[in-house]
Every structure is written in structure tokens, then in C-alpha cells.
Amino acid sequence: MSVSDPIADLLTRIRNGARAKHRYIDARYTKMKGRVVRILQDRGFVDKVLIDEEKGRMRIFLKYDGRDPLVGQLVRVSSPGLRRYVGYRDIPRIDGGMGLVVLSTPLGVMDGELAREKKVGGELLCLVR
Numbered sequence: 001m002s003v004s005d006p007i008a009d010l011l012t013r014i015r016n017g018a019r020a021k022h023r024y025i026d027a028r029y030t031k032m033k034g035r036v037v038r039i040l041q042d043r044g045f046v047d048k049v050l051i052d053e054e055k056g057r058m059r060i061f062l063k064y065d066g067r068d069p070l071v072g073q074l075v076r077v078s079s080p081g082l083r084r085y086v087g088y089r090d091i092p093r094i095d096g097g098m099g100l101v102v103l104s105t106p107l108g109v110m111d112g113e114l115a116r117e118k119k120v121g122g123e124l125l126c127l128v129r
Contacts, residue, residue, distance in 0.1 A: 006033060008076040011126055014046075018062050018069035029058040035109040036102055036125065043100050043111065045071050045128055077124040087121040100128040 003009045010033050017025035027033065029051055037060055040046040047061040063070045078084040086092075091101055091112045101112030105122030115122065 005076070005080050006030060007036065007125055008079065010036065011074040011076055014040075014060065014062070014071060015074045017060075018071050021064070021067070021069070022062065024059050024061045026057060026059050029053065029056050032104070032109060034058060039100070039102055039109065039111050040071075040128065043128075045100065071128060073127075073129040075127045075129075077126060084124045085122065086124055088116050088119045089121075091116055091121070091124075092127070094127055095129055098129075102126050102128070 006028070010027050013025050013027050034049075034051060037046060037049050037058065041049055045063065047063040049061070050059040052058070086103075091103065093099075093112070094101060097113075102125045103110060103112060103115050103122040104125055105115055105118075105120045107118060107120055109125070110118075
């Protein structure tokens with residue numbers, strides 16, 4: 001079964017797993033999805049990630065504050081049918097800097113703060129609150 005938007009599929013798996021209060025979720029591994037999950041891990045939204053490149057799978061351990069998931073809202077901004085690009089001056093700030101913006105830039109996949117610091121824009125992949 002092929003997926004037309006693998007990033008949206010990953011975000012939906014994380015969102016559904018968090019709502020169902022699962023300890024972890026499994027997803028197919030690609031370099032881009034792995035980088036997105038690493039950014040979520042670095043910013044504290046995901047606990048840890050185990051990657052098996054040989055099998056092309058990754059296991060994402062979700063992080064909770066008591067019984068509430070730390071990932072409140074994951075929104076896919078750019079889609080295959082409608083790409084959304086922003087310059088570094090137009091990168092949105094989510095909840096006064098408490099949220100996270102993930103971009104695909106010419107320098108690789110990075111969060112909004114790092115993209116602003118390096119003065120590089122790109123495709124808005126997702127927003128995390």
C-alpha cells in the first residue's frame with residue numbers, strides 16, 4: 001500500500017498514538033521522516049527513537065506529562081497538492097516560541113528557530129503545539 005503523503009502519515013500516527021496513550025508507535029523509516037522525529041525529540045515532544053535502517057522501520061516512544069501527551073496538536077501545513085514556502089522572515093512563531101515549526105530547507109530539515117538563525121527559508125512541513 002502506497003502513501004501519497006508520508007509526512008502526514010507519520011504525524012497522524014504520532015497524534016493517534018498520543019491520544020490513545022500508547023507507549024510507542026511504529027512507522028516506516030525514511031531519512032526525512034527520521035529527521036522530523038529527531039527534531040521532535042530534540043525539542044522534548046518525543047521521548048526516544050529507535051531506528052532499524054535494514055528493515056526500514058522506526059519505533060517512536062511518546063512522552064507524557066502525567067497522563068497528558070506533550071504533543072498537543074500536530075498540523076501538516078504543506079501538502080503534495082499545495083506546497084507552502086516561506087522566507088526566513090516569514091517563519092511563524094507558535095505560541096510565543098513554545099511551539100515548534102519544522103521546515104525543509106536547502107540546508108536540510110530543521111526547526112524554525114535554527115532556520116531564522118541561519119537566515120534560510122523553505123517548505124513549511126508541520127506545526128507542533
